[in-house]
Amino acid sequence: MGMCPLCNGFREVHPNCPDCGSGMEDNGREAEYYDDYSPYMPIDMMKLEDGYPKDMQDGECPHLFVCSECRAGRIMLIKE
Incomplete structure (x- = not known):
């Protein structure tokens, strides 16, 4: 098992909606x-x-991102 950089506070990601x-x-x-x-x-x-059948095998962590304006949600797989 890897370590998710977002879960562990190593980095932040702020994608555009x-x-x-x-x-x-x-x-x-x-x-x-x-x-x-x-x-x-x-x-x-x-x-x-x-x-997500390959998240464990590929070392990915599914995170929920929500838009600060329109509140749209999106799942992004973060590489561990």
Whole structure:
């Protein structure tokens, strides 16, 4: 298992919104929004059920980004 640079605070990413062009903010790992206990589950276990079949194999961490203007959401796979 690698270390996600966003989860561990090594770097920040602020992509532009594909809908309106404004900056998007990282709202954390997508898996943390699945249910009440998701944030407390082991990351590798959540990767087996997150719907991204190659994220564990390719060392990627799915993050939810939300636009600060139009509130559009987008999932980005961050390389660990």
